[in-house]
Amino acid sequence: MDTPPHVSRPVPVPAPTGVVVLDGRSLPVADIVRLADGAVRPVPDADAMKHAEHSWDTARRLAASGRVYGRSTGVGANRSEDIPTEAAADHGLRLLRSHAGAIGDPLPAREVRAMLAVRANQLLAGGAGLRPTVITALCEALVAGAYPVVHEYGSVGTGDIAALAQLGLALAGEHRWQGSGPAPAPQALDNNDALALISSNALTLGQAALALDELRRLVNATELVAALSLLAVDGSYEAYAEPVHAARPHPGTTAVAGRMRELLGAPGRPTPPLGRIQDPYGFRCLPQIHGPAHDAADALERTLAVEINAAAENPLISPDDLAAYHHGGFYLAGLSLALDHFRLSLAQVARLSTSRLAALNEPAYTRLRPFLAGSEPASSGVMILEYAAGAALGDLRACSAPASLGHAVLSRGVEEQASFASLAARQTLRVSEPYRLVVGCELVAAVRALRQRDLRPDPELPVGRAFALAEAVLDVEHADRPLTDDVTSAAALLDTFGTMTFGELARVTRGTGTA
Template sequence: MSSQIVDAAGAVSSGHTGPVVLDGIGLRVEDVVRLADGTARPEPGTDAMKRVAESWDAARQIAATGRVYGRSTGVGANRNEDVPTEAAAEHGLRLLRSHAGAIGEELPARQVRAMLAVRANQLLAGGAGLRPTVVTALCEALESGAYPVVNEFGSVGTGDIAALAQAGLALAGEHPWRDAGFPGAGGASGEPRGVVGAPEPQHLDNNDALAFISSNALTLGQAALALHELRGLLEATQVVGALSVLAVDGAHEAYAAPVHAARPHRGSLEVARRMRELLGAPDRPNPPLGRLQDPYGFRCLPQVHGPAHDAADALEEVVAIEINAAAENPLITPEDMAAYHHGGFYQAQLALALDHFRLALTQVARLSTSRLSTLNEPVFTRLRPFLADHQPASSGVMILEYAAGAALGDLRAFSAPASLGHAVLSRGVEEQASFASLAARQTLRACGAYRLVVGCELVAAVRALRQREIWPDPDLPVGRALELALSVLDEDQADRPLTDDVTAAAALLDRFTDIWRRGG
C-alpha cells in the first residue's frame, strides 16, 4: 500500500518518493495512485514526447487541408458546421468554455490528480495531435500539487468532456486552481488564480481543445483509485475471515487442495491456497472431530472470494489498456497523415468490468455479515450470546449486526449495474451511453461501506478470540494479524459504544493487506 496521508477532504500531504515514467505504454494502476497521492513525481518519456510532437505537427497539417471533427467543424450535432478560417483561433477556447459546465460538488484533489495523470499518459501515446507543452504543464501540476477545480457530474461514459474542459480552461488561465497541500508547495487552498505551482497559462486553439477533452481520463482515474483500495480490502477480508475461522473452530477441509483442484477456477484456487497459508493448514487437512460442515460463511469462502479476485484482475486489465490508449476522436496518425473518426471513446468494457467487480465484492461483504452472525451464536463459539460479558442480559456486540447490515445496504445500492443506463443526446446523434462514469463513482463510494462491514466482523472475531483465549502461532500470518489487532482494539468487553472500535478496525484493514501479501 502507498504511504499517502489524505485528509477527509481528499487533500494530499505526502512527499515524492520516486519517479513514474509516463510513456503512453506502461502506466499501471498503482502508478496512477502514487501520482494522485503525491508519493511519486511524473517523468515524461523522451520517445513519447517525440510522438506527441509528431502528432501535433501532423494534426495541424491535416486540419489545414481537410475537414477534421472538432478542429475545422463543430462537435456533436454541430459536426457538419464548418468553422471559418478567420474564426479558427477562437474556436478552441469557445469549445472549452461551452463544455466546462460540470455541476455538483468539487472533486477531491486525489481524484482530479488521478485524472491529470491518466490524461498526460494518454497524450503521450501519441494519437491526440495536441501541442506538447500541454503535457509538460500537466506534469508540472502533478509535481507541484496544483490541480484545477473539477465538479462531479458531466459525463455519461462517452468522454469526460465537462471535467476535462474545466481542466483545459484552467490550463488556459480562465478557471481556478487549488493547492493539494504538498509540504513547501505554497499557495493558499482555494485561491482562484496565482496558486503556487500552477503551470503558466497555455495558448489553446482549435487544434487543442477537442484533442484535450476527448478522453475518459477522470472516469479511469477514479476507477484506478477504487480498484486499488478495494483490491487491498478484499485481500484484508480474507485475513479477517481466517481469524473468524479460528474463533469458531472452523474446519480446514473447505480449503483443501483436492477440493479446488477438482474445480479449478483460478481465483478460488488462489484463495484456498492463501487460507491454508494464513492458518498453517496442510494441503490435505484431516476431517474435523466436531461439526461435520461449517456454515457457508466459512465453507464457501473460496467460492465467493475467488470470483471477486477474478473480477479485480479483469478490471485491472481493462483499466491498464485504457490509461495507455490513444482513444481520442479523431485519432491522428502521422504515419499516413490521417485523422480517423471513430467510437473508441465508448467505455462499454470499463462500465461492465466495474459493475462486475462491485457485484462480486458485494457477495464477499455479504459473506462477512454471515460470519459475524455466526460469531454471535453460542453453539459455534461456546461463549455467551453476542460475545457479551457476564453481566445479566448484556448485549455485547449485538449492534454490530445491525450496523454491518446498514452498511451492506449502501453497498448493495452502489452495486446496481450502471451499464443498464441509457441516454440519447445532442439531437439524437449520440444515441447511446455506457455510464462508465457512474460506475466509477459508485465503485469509489463502495469503498467506505465495504470497509465498515468487514471492520464489524474484525471487532467480533478479535473479541471471540480474546474470550476463548485462542492465541495462534505468532509465526503464522493469522497469528501476526491477531497480535496487530490486539494492540489496536480495546480489550474492554463491557457494554459500551463500539463506534470507535469499528473505526479502528476498519483503518487496520490496510495493514492486514500487507500481511496477506507477505504470506507465510
C-alpha cells in the same frame, strides 16, 4: 506576493520521492495511484514526446487542408457546421468555455490528480494531435501539487468532456487552480487543442484505478479477518483442501484456498475435525465467493491497463497515414461492465462477512454467551454490530446496481447511447467505506471471541500476527458499551492487513511490542 486570482491558497501535498516515466504504452494502475498520492513525479519519455509533437504537426496540417471533426468543424450535432478560417483562433477557447459546465461538488485532490496523470500518459500515446507543451504542463502540475477545480457530474461514459474542459480552461489561465504549488504557465490553446484535450475518459479511468487499488487491499484483508473468525468458531480447514480445488480448478478460487491455508498454517490435505460435519457458508464457501472477486479485480485491471495507455481520442490522428480517423474508441462499454462486475462480486464478499458475524454471535459455534456478551445478565454484547453491518451492507448493495444499464440520447440524437462508465467508477469508489465498515464489524467480534475463549493464534503464522495487531488497538472491555470506536479502529486496520506481506506484518507487530 499575492496568489493569482485563478489559484487557490496552498494545501500541503507530499514531496515526490521517486520517478515514473510516462510513455503512453506501459503505465500500470499502481503508478496512477502513486502519482495521485504525490509519492512519485512523472517524467515524459523523450521518444514519446517526439511522437506527440509529430502528431500535433500532422493534426494542424490536416485541419488546415480539410474537414476534421472539432478542429475545422463544430462538435456533436454541430459536426456538419464548418468553422470559418477567421474564427478558428477563437473556436478552441469557445469550445472549452461551453463544455466546462461540470456540476456538483468539487472532487477531492486525489481524484483530480489521477485524472491529470492518466491524461498526460494518454497524450504520449500520440493519437490526440495536441500541442506537446500541454503534456509538460500536466506533469509540472503533478510535481508542484497544483490541480484544477473539477466538479463531479458531467460525463455519461462517452468522454469526461466537462471535467477535462475545466482542466483546459485552467491550463489556459481562465479557471481556478488549487493545491500546494504553483500552477503551470498558461497555455495558448486554440482550435487544434480543445477537442484533442477533452476527448478522453481520464477522470473515469483515474477514479477506477483508485477504487481498484483500495478495494483489492480490502478483499485481501477480509481473508485475514475470516481466518480469525474461523479459529474463533473451531472451524474446519476442509473447505480449503487441495483436492477440493483440484477437482474444480477455477483460478481465483484455487488461489484463495491456497492463501487461506497459508494464513492459517493449514495442510493441503487436512484431517476432518471432530464435532460438526461442516461449517456455515461464511467459512465453507469463502473460496467460491472470494475467488470470483479476485478474478473480477484482475479483469478490471487488464481493462484499465489498456485504457490508461490508449490513444482513444476522436478523431485519431495518424501521422503515418497522414489521416484523421473518426471513430467510437472513446466509448467505455468494456470498463463499465468490468466495474459493474467487480462491484457485484464485492457485494457477495461483504455479505459473506455478515454471515460469519452471525456465526460469531451464536453459542452453538463459539461455546460462549449469545452475542459474545459480558458477565451481566441479559447483556447485549456485540448484538448491535449485526444491525450496523446490515445497514452498511445496504448502502454497498445500492452502490452495486449495474451502471451499464443506464441509457441516454444526447446532442439532438446523434449520440444515442451511453456506457455510464463514469457512474460505475463513482459507485465503485463509494462502496469502499461501507465495505470497510462491514468487515470492521466482523473483526471486532472475531477478536472478542478469541479473547473470551483465551485462544491465541500461533504468532509465527500470518493469522497470529494479524491478531496481535488487532489486539493492540481494540478495547479489552467486554461489558456493554458503545462499539463505534472499536469498529472505527478495526476498519482502519484493514489497510495494514491488506497491504503487507506476511514478513512485513511480522516486523510491524514486533515494533508494537505485541508479538
